[in-house]
Amino acid sequence: MRGKLARPVREEVAGKRARSTPGTSPGGPPHITRFVPLLDGLELTGAIITADAMHTQREHARWLVENKHAGYLFVVKRNQPRLYRQVKALPWTKIPVLDETRDRGHGRHDIRRLQAVTCHGPLALDFPHAAQALRIRRRRYNPANGRWSTVTVYAITSLTAAQAGPADLADWLRGHWAIEVLHHIRDTTYREDAGRLRAGNAPRALATLRNTAISLLRLDGVTSIAPALRQNSRNPYRSLQLLGLT
Secondary structure (H helix, E strand, O other): OEOEOEEEOOOOEOOEOOOOOOOOOOOOOOOHHHHHHHHOOOOOOOOEEEEOHHHOOHHHHHHHHHHOOOEEEEEEOOOOHHHHHHHHOOOHHHOOOOEEEEEEEOOEEEEEEEEEEEOOHHHOOOOOOOOEEEEEEEEEEEOOOOEEEEEEEEEEEOOOOOOOOHHHHHHHHHHHHHHHHHHHHHHHOOOHHHOOOOOOOHHHHHHHHHHHHHHHHHHOOOOOHHHHHHHHHHOHHHHHHHOOOO
16 A cells, blocks of 8 residues: 555644644643544545554544544554553564664664564454554664663554555654654653643644754754753854854
């Protein structure tokens, strides 16, 4: 199904910013109840919706496939304990690696390996329309301490192996995680979820300004946002330099 548009729930839905920002739902952070209202007005036929573990909900899966005629690619974590146990217990040691990517940058070395298995018969999952389960293992070398670390992520998709190959699935997951990194910076460095400004378009305007600041720093070669913000706060002229105003 290469060529279909993978659409992360939290952003870039149908080419528009669609993340639920503080003030658009009670409590600030994106809530499970915002899933359907966020996507309901969009034409999603044939699209692939990626979502983090918060939105790995049975109702969401049914709604996407049965009502919107879309596919899903959901991350699976312990907030769905039964599903997590089922996916983790699959015979991964007997399943070959179907996609491997290697990235180098800023002294780090990342290796990502993806395994996928069709879920039917004895391997069927108790989750609506789940056709494949995935295990992604990322190994990262940190030159600061000379050590490798390993992170394992599980996911499920409504797409069959004929509809989406390993390279497609790996690309969609990487695209989703790239967006998650941006929101992690906003949530932790800027403490966006703790903000109390909720009136009108102000929360969305602030989110846009934060995205702009992060993008300018990235374009300037900054890899760690928080120290750069502290440095700029001590030297306001540096911010003007980033904007090309000095």
